[in-house]
Amino acid sequence: MADLSAPERPASSETLLAHPDLWRAGRIEPSARAVSTGYPTLDGLLADRGWPKAGLVELLSPRIGIGELRLLGPALAALSAQEQRWITWINPPHIPYAPALAEIGIDVGKVLLVHPRTHEDALWSLEQAVKSGSCSAALAWLDESKLATKDVRRFKLAARRGETLTVLFRPNTAAQRQSMAELRILLQPASASDRLSIEILKRRGGWPVERLALELAYRTTHMTRSDLREQLTLWRTKSLRSVAPLPHPRLLHDPRPVHVGGP
DSSP: OOOTTSOOOOOOHHHHHTOTTSOOGGGOOOOSSEEOOSOHHHHTTSTTSSEETTSEEEEEESSSOSSHHHHHHHHHHHHHHHOOSEEEEESOSSOOOHHHHHHTTOOGGGEEEEOOSSHHHHHHHHHHHHHTSOEEEEEEEOOGGGOOHHHHHHHHHHHHHHTOEEEEEEEGGGGGSOOOOSEEEEEEEOSSTTEEEEEEEEBTTBOOEEEEEEEOOOOOOOOOHHHHHHHHHHHHHOOOOOOTTOOOTTGGGSSSOEEESOO
């Protein structure tokens, strides 16, 4: 008979850590629903080993044009090659340059540009595009002064539903605000034009990561100058096409409601 008076020996730390009911961040398995960032160093810091194909990402920067699109370039090129869905741009600050997109491997025939008239229309357009399942990726530039926490949460849920890589471009001041995004990265220009300084503010399964310098690179297709001119001509002459379920009565009043392939 066991001696009930004898105290139980405490379990060792190894035994506790091996318990199947104990959640450990270091044991998170990469999700199959991810696309490589194209930068091995950055992939190694992310739980999914890449951008989430069904998640919300925030890229924060002091100004536009410091390399944020070059950072996304390899992933957008991969999605463009692997999937037949749209890559949707909601309210971009500038019209994307088709030859440059084609040069890094993005199929411009899968690019959908949406120019909403109001902030409310922009919110509606992004949510519909993301949850519809018709987009492999959605990039959005919204009015930060009007963007609410509940809106970000809606986009996160919509991204999961539509299995869409959703990226919000926000100013660096947004770092002080809470967000439901599963991945938040602060971008800063580096001394060299081909490098970008990043700081991971929030990531799944890990602590924030301080400054990391990345050398930006494109996946080039070695297009000739004549090929680029041909792509630009096609971009300028391609007729407008509407794609369900994005068109909305409020957007039809905009003189530039939905552009596919060019202005």
